[in-house]
Amino acid sequence: MQTEGAPAPSSLPGGPKPSHPFFSLKPVRLLIRFGMLAILDAFSLLFIWTLIANGRYPLAAFVFVITVGVNIAFLVEKAYPFRWFAPGLALMILMLVYPTAYTLYVAFTNYGDGNLLTRVQVIDQIESRTFAPEGATEYSWTAFRSNSDPDEYVLWIQTEGESFLAEVGEELTTLDNASSAIRGSLDASGIPTDVPGFTRLAPNQIFAILDALTEITFGEEPNTVTVDSVRVARRLEQRYLFDSVADTFTDQRTGVVYTPVQGTFTADDGSTLSPGYWVPVGGENFRRLFRSPSLRGPFIRVLIWTFAFAVFSVLLTFSVGLFFAMVFDHPNMPAKNVLRSLVLIPYALPAFITANIWRGMFLPQFGVISTTLENLFGSSPLWLADPTWAKVGILIIQTWLGFPYMMIICTGALQSLPSDIFEAATIDGAGPLRKFWNLTLPLLLVSVGPLLIASFAFNFNNFTLIDIYAEGGPPIVGTLTPAGHTDILITYVFRLAFSGGRGADFGYASAITMVIFLILATITALQFRFTRIWEEISENV
Amino acid sequence: MSSLQAATPLKYRLRNQLDVGWRVLVALLALAFALGPVLLIVSASLDPRDSMVSQTVIPENADFSNYSDLLTSEIHPYGRWLLNTLKISIITAGLTVLICSISAYAFSRFRFKGRRGLLLTVFLVQVFPNALTMVATFLLIQAVGLFIPSLGLNSHGGLILVYLGGAMGINTWLMKGYFDSVPRSLDESARIDGATDWQIYWRIILPVVKPILTVVALLSFIGAYSDFLIPQIVLQDTDQFTLAVGLSLFIRNGDYSKAWGIFSAGALIGAIPIVTLYMFLQNFLVGGLTAGAVKG
Numbered sequence A: 001m002q003t004e005g006a007p008a009p010s011s012l013p014g015g016p017k018p019s020h021p022f023f024s025l026k027p028v029r030l031l032i033r034f035g036m037l038a039i040l041d042a043f044s045l046l047f048i049w050t051l052i053a054n055g056r057y058p059l060a061a062f063v064f065v066i067t068v069g070v071n072i073a074f075l076v077e078k079a080y081p082f083r084w085f086a087p088g089l090a091l092m093i094l095m096l097v098y099p100t101a102y103t104l105y106v107a108f109t110n111y112g113d114g115n116l117l118t119r120v121q122v123i124d125q126i127e128s129r130t131f132a133p134e135g136a137t138e139y140s141w142t143a144f145r146s147n148s149d150p151d152e153y154v155l156w157i158q159t160e161g162e163s164f165l166a167e168v169g170e171e172l173t174t175l176d177n178a179s180s181a182i183r184g185s186l187d188a189s190g191i192p193t194d195v196p197g198f199t200r201l202a203p204n205q206i207f208a209i210l211d212a213l214t215e216i217t218f219g220e221e222p223n224t225v226t227v228d229s230v231r232v233a234r235r236l237e238q239r240y241l242f243d244s245v246a247d248t249f250t251d252q253r254t255g256v257v258y259t260p261v262q263g264t265f266t267a268d269d270g271s272t273l274s275p276g277y278w279v280p281v282g283g284e285n286f287r288r289l290f291r292s293p294s295l296r297g298p299f300i301r302v303l304i305w306t307f308a309f310a311v312f313s314v315l316l317t318f319s320v321g322l323f324f325a326m327v328f329d330h331p332n333m334p335a336k337n338v339l340r341s342l343v344l345i346p347y348a349l350p351a352f353i354t355a356n357i358w359r360g361m362f363l364p365q366f367g368v369i370s371t372t373l374e375n376l377f378g379s380s381p382l383w384l385a386d387p388t389w390a391k392v393g394i395l396i397i398q399t400w401l402g403f404p405y406m407m408i409i410c411t412g413a414l415q416s417l418p419s420d421i422f423e424a425a426t427i428d429g430a431g432p433l434r435k436f437w438n439l440t441l442p443l444l445l446v447s448v449g450p451l452l453i454a455s456f457a458f459n460f461n462n463f464t465l466i467d468i469y470a471e472g473g474p475p476i477v478g479t480l481t482p483a484g485h486t487d488i489l490i491t492y493v494f495r496l497a498f499s500g501g502r503g504a505d506f507g508y509a510s511a512i513t514m515v516i517f518l519i520l521a522t523i524t525a526l527q528f529r530f531t532r533i534w535e536e537i538s539e540n541v
Numbered sequence B: 001m002s003s004l005q006a007a008t009p010l011k012y013r014l015r016n017q018l019d020v021g022w023r024v025l026v027a028l029l030a031l032a033f034a035l036g037p038v039l040l041i042v043s044a045s046l047d048p049r050d051s052m053v054s055q056t057v058i059p060e061n062a063d064f065s066n067y068s069d070l071l072t073s074e075i076h077p078y079g080r081w082l083l084n085t086l087k088i089s090i091i092t093a094g095l096t097v098l099i100c101s102i103s104a105y106a107f108s109r110f111r112f113k114g115r116r117g118l119l120l121t122v123f124l125v126q127v128f129p130n131a132l133t134m135v136a137t138f139l140l141i142q143a144v145g146l147f148i149p150s151l152g153l154n155s156h157g158g159l160i161l162v163y164l165g166g167a168m169g170i171n172t173w174l175m176k177g178y179f180d181s182v183p184r185s186l187d188e189s190a191r192i193d194g195a196t197d198w199q200i201y202w203r204i205i206l207p208v209v210k211p212i213l214t215v216v217a218l219l220s221f222i223g224a225y226s227d228f229l230i231p232q233i234v235l236q237d238t239d240q241f242t243l244a245v246g247l248s249l250f251i252r253n254g255d256y257s258k259a260w261g262i263f264s265a266g267a268l269i270g271a272i273p274i275v276t277l278y279m280f281l282q283n284f285l286v287g288g289l290t291a292g293a294v295k296g
Helices: A026-053 A057-075 A077-106 A119-127 A203-215 A284-290 A293-328 A336-343 A351-362 A368-377 A387-415 A420-427 A432-460 A463-470 A489-497 A506-530 A533-540 B002-007 B009-046 B065-072 B078-109 B115-125 B134-147 B156-165 B170-180 B185-192 B197-208 B210-226 B230-234 B243-250 B256-285
Strands: A138-146 A153-159 A162-166 A198-200 A218-220 A223-227 A232-238 A240-243 A248-251 A257-261 A264-266
Touching: A026 A057, A026 B134, A057 A077, A077 A506, A077 B078, A077 B115, A077 B134, A077 B156, A119 A240, A138 A203, A138 A223, A153 A223, A203 A223, A284 A293, A284 A506, A293 A336, A293 A387, A293 A432, A293 A489, A293 A506, A293 B009, A336 A387, A336 B009, A351 A368, A351 A387, A351 A463, A351 B009, A351 B243, A351 B256, A387 A432, A387 A463, A387 B009, A420 A432, A432 A506, A463 A489, A489 A506, A489 B134, A506 B134, B009 B065, B009 B256, B065 B078, B065 B256, B078 B115, B078 B156, B078 B170, B078 B197, B078 B210, B078 B243, B078 B256, B115 B170, B134 B156, B134 B230, B156 B210, B156 B230, B170 B210, B185 B197, B197 B210, B210 B243, B210 B256, B230 B243, B243 B256
Parallel strands: none
Antiparallel strands: A138 A153, A138 A198, A138 A232, A153 A162, A218 A223, A223 A232, A240 A248, A248 A257, A257 A264
16 A cells, blocks of 8 residues: 655646656655565465464465455556455455355355364364273372362372373373482382372372362373272273274274264264264255255245245335325425424334334333233233234334335435326326326336335345344244244344254254345346346446 | 325315315324334333333433433443444444445546456445355354454454455445546546545545545444344353343343333433434435435
């Protein structure tokens, strides 16, 4: 970026970019540019390195491509315009294009609880598991407690002719290698009385901490020791040996061989080693979506309600908004502008506030709507807990939230309708209703149609209202997924991925996201096809 | 039909009185529907009994105790949430304007290969909001946090990063359209005077296009302020929450019948910044500038 702040030299006719009379600013500018680019590159490389170390290869690749792009923009003179797009495009690619591509990828994997880690992480974890083999050498042991941390211990273990000092995370220390303080303090049984920084525990102190001691693995892999009983400690061995050629784990205790099946090492009898890692599973998530009876049911329900909610939202807000717009649109109407401003308030308030207010009003026993209905009719529907009434409640709120916007749009559109065709219609003997259906409405739809489609697309993903009203509830009974009767696709995805209480299922959630993408793409294509938006945009380029 | 009556007043003059009469009635109904819930909240926020039960239209012994309770609440750090939200929204709005105006200037003033394709791509990408890819966004912010914790999970920086990712798109388009309307003779004369592109952008164009910068700033401020989904994905600690996430806690945790008054006070205070901004925006609403502001 060219950040030098030199005042523009006085006008020099003829030369568009006059050079400075005494010295050129160009080298300084270049230096600043290269310097900043170098800092950015160093930063990016560190980031990429961190990502690779954590196994996030696709993201590392994206960051690399973005960095290369930025470098080209700032180094190649022909790419000059792209310097101006660098910040916006880099952010767009990183935060919008990458997540979209990644969602598509995750939709074909089993990423989720039980398969959260990468393959490398899982193999590491399973390899670090140990066991105490039958018939392994038994050691007698003595515990020492740290003087600084009461939960830290070291172990002195010994058997015929062999003794070690075992510390957590350290290699076992043989007697020969032990410090002179230790070697000099051996008692009659060959146990040191003095380990620097630690205090030897008497046998009667052992019982209180035995449970804690058995949990600790002493030593460093693969030579580890664990306390088995009051008297016995055992050397541990690696439990599962990984064969990288056959890609299997073998249980050293039982001899059972585990082969990976969809990211989980599985034995012939079906038993598995957890955790699993995440792997591509092909169209499995989509198959579950459309075929599995326990998942298809809630998905289809959610899908239908999503469309119903979006369609009814547009219909209700538009008809109420249009009705009020026509009522207000009269030359002799008093205080027109004040009224319009006041009616606009529901639209001006943030939805997260108004949705909460309405939720409060709909609450059973306390809410003003419920209590009023009870006073009038003796009972009130369960607005939040009944599947049908919850939907009605949402549509009431949505009408309230959205009609002012429609009213504003319709007011503008009504005022721009040509009046001569209405005069002609009156002369031809058309009544008010006929004129409305045959003239006002069709003409209006031409101008507000695109906005209605935009409103549909918006409500298709109206997370705020649905989630605040009843968090998608009431729940659909008897399903494997956390679906609710008022859930729309986007809230369903949210629950699957983040707040299911039945575990995260990123793969399945991403598959549903792809369905949303498809639907939105279709809506947009229709919008372009039946309106002139695309032509306008293409011409405006 | 109404415009028709306006066009031929003679024939309808007598019916006009009646006509206006029912219109006023309907208008009052509309007003009651629109403002009822708002008035209810105003009344509840002034009701010291702090309970939904037996709430009356005009509260007895009205006072501001709910407001003082709200700002001193130990359970819900409302003041902090409000500050968090304002901070996030202001930074998002400022950076969005900067990033998008730089791009819009280049789209408007430079001619280069790939310009058309890039413009259309930017337009198409915004069809898919980043709220949709919440799973990938969550994992992405988690990964960024490995390297820079202040841009990772549970950070306001991470949240702003997500918002800036969605900043291009419609904003750049709105701005580019406006920049196009600024006559190029303005740049030309500056260029003859020896101004660089950056100087033309910063000193000549930006001051002229303030209206569109204001619109984009307001829209992105309102967008960040009102967002309910992404903060839930990125933020984890109560202290870090934005108002949108925090306010819902008042009446979600079972004690809603008791916290109703405090909630109402919080709802009203939280609405003030947005309602104020909408007053500014109203002039642009009908003009269609706010195609990206669809809400209902």
